[in-house]
Amino acid sequence: MQEGYEKATFGGGCFWCVEAVMERLRGVRDVVSGYAGGHVPNPTYEQVCGKQTGHAEVVQVTYDPAMISYRDLLEVFFTTHDPTTPDRQGHDIGPQYRSIVLYHDDEQRRTAEAVKAESQRLYDAPIVTEIVPLDVFYEAEASHQDYYDRNPYQPYCAFVIAPKVAKLRKQHLDRLAVGV
Numbered sequence: 738m739q740e741g742y743e744k745a746t747f748g749g750g751c752f753w754c755v756e757a758v759m760e761r762l763r764g765v766r767d768v769v770s771g772y773a774g775g776h777v778p779n780p781t782y783e784q785v786c787g788k789q790t791g792h793a794e795v796v797q798v799t800y801d802p803a804m805i806s807y808r809d810l811l812e813v814f815f816t817t818h819d820p821t822t823p824d825r826q827g828h829d830i831g832p833q834y835r836s837i838v839l840y841h842d843d844e845q846r847r848t849a850e851a852v853k854a855e856s857q858r859l860y861d862a863p864i865v866t867e868i869v870p871l872d873v874f875y876e877a878e879a880s881h882q883d884y885y886d887r888n889p890y891q892p893y894c895a896f897v898i899a900p901k902v903a904k905l906r907k908q909h910l911d912r913l914a915v916g917v
Contacts, residue, residue, distance in 0.1 A: 742766055743802050745810050746773060746839040746871050748795035749818030750826025755796045757885035757898050758817045758905050763914045764804025769797045770877040770884070773839050774869060782878055785833045793837045797874050805912065807845055811838070811852040813909050817901050820853075821862035827897060836864075839871035846870070 749755050752770040760768040772780050775791030785792045798810060818826055820836040838853075840846040849868045857864050885898045906913065 741801060741803070742799050743807070744841055745798045745800065745807055745845070746795055746841070746874060747798070747810075747814050748774070748793035748835065748837040748839075749814060749820070750794070750834045750836075751829050751893075751897070752794035752796050752877065752881065753884040753894070754818065754826070754898050754901050755814070756883070757902055758813065759796055759798050759810070760883075760886075761902065761905060761914060762800075762805055762810070762813065762909075762912050764801045765798055765914070766801060767799040769799075770881045771795055771797060772833075772875045772877060773797075773871060773873065774837055774867075778873075779875055782881065786831070788831050788833065790833075792833060792875070793835050794833050794877075795837065795839065795874070807848055808852060809912060811849055812856070813905065813912060814838070815852060815856040815864075815866070816859065816908055817905055820856070820864045820866040821860050823865045836866040838866060838868045839874075840868065841871055 756768045756770050772792040773795045774793045777790035780790045784790050824832045824835050826834050838849045885894050888894050
C-alpha cells in the first residue's frame with residue numbers, strides 16, 4: 738500500500754453494489770471485491786454462495802484520508818444499502834449478504850460504532866450491521882472485479898446497482914470524484 742493511504746473493509750449485500758458505490762468517491766484509490774468474516778481459508782465464490790464458509794461478500798477500499806475520511810466512507814456505506822435487514826439486501830438472501838464493517842484498528846472500531854449509532858435516526862427498524870475486527874481479506878476472482886463498470890447493461894447491474902449509484906449521486910454529490 739502506498740504511503741499515506743489507508744484501508745477500510747465493508748460488506749453491504751452483493752460486493753458488486755458496494756464496489757460500484759465506493760469507487761466513485763473522491764479520494765478512493767482502489768476498491769477490491771472479496772470475502773471476509775468467515776472461517777474457510779481462500780474461499781471461492783461458489784463456496785461463499787453455498788453459505789458454509791461464514792464469509793460475507795465485502796470490498797476493501799484503499800483511500801487517501803487527506804481527501805476522504807473513514808467517517809465519510811461509513812456515512813456513504815450506511816446510506817447506500819439497507820443496514821436493517823439481517824442476511825439480506827433486496828432479493829439477495831444469505832449470510833454472505835449481511836451488513837458488516839470489518840475494522841482494521843481500534844480507531845476504526847470506535848468510528849464505525851459512532852456512525853452506526855448516528856445513522857439509526859435514518860431508519861425505522863434497528864440497524865443490524867456487524868462491527869467486527871478484520872482477520873483476513875481474500876480477494877475475489879477476477880471476474881468479480883469492476884463488475885458494474887464492465888457490465889452496466891447486465892440486468893442485475895441495470896436494475897439493482899444503477900439505482901444505488903443514482904442514490905449516491907443524489908445524497909453524496911459533494912463526495913464524488915470529478916467526472917463521475
